[in-house]
Amino acid sequence: MIMKTIKLLLSFTLISTLFTSCYTEVIVDDFVEPGITVNQLLSSHELWYVDINSTQGFGETPFLQKAFTISFINGVVYANNNIVGLGDNGDGFGIDIGEYDAYNMVLDVSHDIDGFETFDVFQIDNNTIELYNPNNDTSYFLDGYQRSNFDYDFVFYDNIHYFLQEYEAWEKTFTSEFGVLNEFDNENYLQFLAGGNDSEFRSSQDNNGLNVNNILWDYTGVYGVGNISGNDLLKTLTLDYDSLDNEYFELSVINDGKIELFHPSSETVYEFVGRGYIQFLKTANTKEGDKTTNIKADKKRKFKKARVENPRENTRVK
Numbered sequence: 001m002i003m004k005t006i007k008l009l010l011s012f013t014l015i016s017t018l019f020t021s022c023y024t025e026v027i028v029d030d031f032v033e034p035g036i037t038v039n040q041l042l043s044s045h046e047l048w049y050v051d052i053n054s055t056q057g058f059g060e061t062p063f064l065q066k067a068f069t070i071s072f073i074n075g076v077v078y079a080n081n082n083i084v085g086l087g088d089n090g091d092g093f094g095i096d097i098g099e100y101d102a103y104n105m106v107l108d109v110s111h112d113i114d115g116f117e118t119f120d121v122f123q124i125d126n127n128t129i130e131l132y133n134p135n136n137d138t139s140y141f142l143d144g145y146q147r148s149n150f151d152y153d154f155v156f157y158d159n160i161h162y163f164l165q166e167y168e169a170w171e172k173t174f175t176s177e178f179g180v181l182n183e184f185d186n187e188n189y190l191q192f193l194a195g196g197n198d199s200e201f202r203s204s205q206d207n208n209g210l211n212v213n214n215i216l217w218d219y220t221g222v223y224g225v226g227n228i229s230g231n232d233l234l235k236t237l238t239l240d241y242d243s244l245d246n247e248y249f250e251l252s253v254i255n256d257g258k259i260e261l262f263h264p265s266s267e268t269v270y271e272f273v274g275r276g277y278i279q280f281l282k283t284a285n286t287k288e289g290d291k292t293t294n295i296k297a298d299k300k301r302k303f304k305k306a307r308v309e310n311p312r313e314n315t316r317v318k
Helices: 002-030 038-042 062-066 152-158 160-165
Strands: 047-050 069-073 076-080 095-103 106-111 115-125 128-133 138-145 167-175 189-192 200-204 219-228 231-241 245-255 258-263 268-280 286-288 291-296
Touching: 038 095, 038 106, 038 115, 062 106, 152 160, 152 231, 160 167, 160 189, 160 219, 160 245
Parallel strands: 268 291
Antiparallel strands: 047 069, 047 138, 069 076, 076 095, 095 106, 106 115, 115 128, 128 138, 167 189, 167 268, 189 200, 200 219, 219 231, 231 245, 245 258, 258 268, 286 291
16 A cells, blocks of 8 residues: 555656646747847848849849849838949938838838839848748849948949940040041940840940930940959940941940940040939939939849749748
8 A cells, every 4th residue: 555655656746747847848938039020130231232143933023123232221112223323322222212011021012113012031141031022933132231341342343234224325525546547436326225135235426415315326236244354343345336347345434424445456545424314213303413314114133144943832821
């Protein structure tokens, strides 16, 4: 009888210990430090660089295709959509493009032109987030920076072809006295077209001083911008003229509205000034001195390599 009583007491003690241990573990789990909220995550970096070449999926979210950087500040979305003025516009944030709401790792954006988009937000690492759009099964990957450590110059020179497209025309304003006479001396205007295959240019021999809308374009061809090894600030520009073969230049940027073209075959230097600046996705027409600001919504950044199929499934709870 005594032995039976001892066994019962030991069994009760063992059950009580196990129950207490389990109960204690649940309590500890309840007090685990909560994770970062989506609002804290989005505001952890001042600028999010849209790494367009890392995009997964075959859909497109218009405002992300247009943007170089995105910022989320107190319910307002800012974007740097233009290379001209990069780092200066909006104190480096760019322009106001819409509003956002963030909750439960979901981001809802109401864009001023493109309308409503919703995303699932995933933190990849301390400096990278994924915005997954379940409506087109496509993910965009954004790299986080503070304005103080963001390399605006690198983005500028890595996207010179977009810079060339941000003016309605480039007018030749200077030709060096040195250099051999050549056919390109007769070209007074260049235009680099956005959209389509993103590589078409037009040229004109019209007299200087014309309004952009009055220029008669004589020729349409294909152009390309390339890198020069060892010099990130110098680019190559090749204009494909069927009858004249290719015209090859070394391209350098003087400022946000002026470029220099050095023609190695003739050793001639030309300067071109941008006319008719195009501000992408602003809400009203403005004038900046003698520079007209046009409103465009059709520009989008192109992928430099093939996109891959997005493996992420649409698992959001409806």
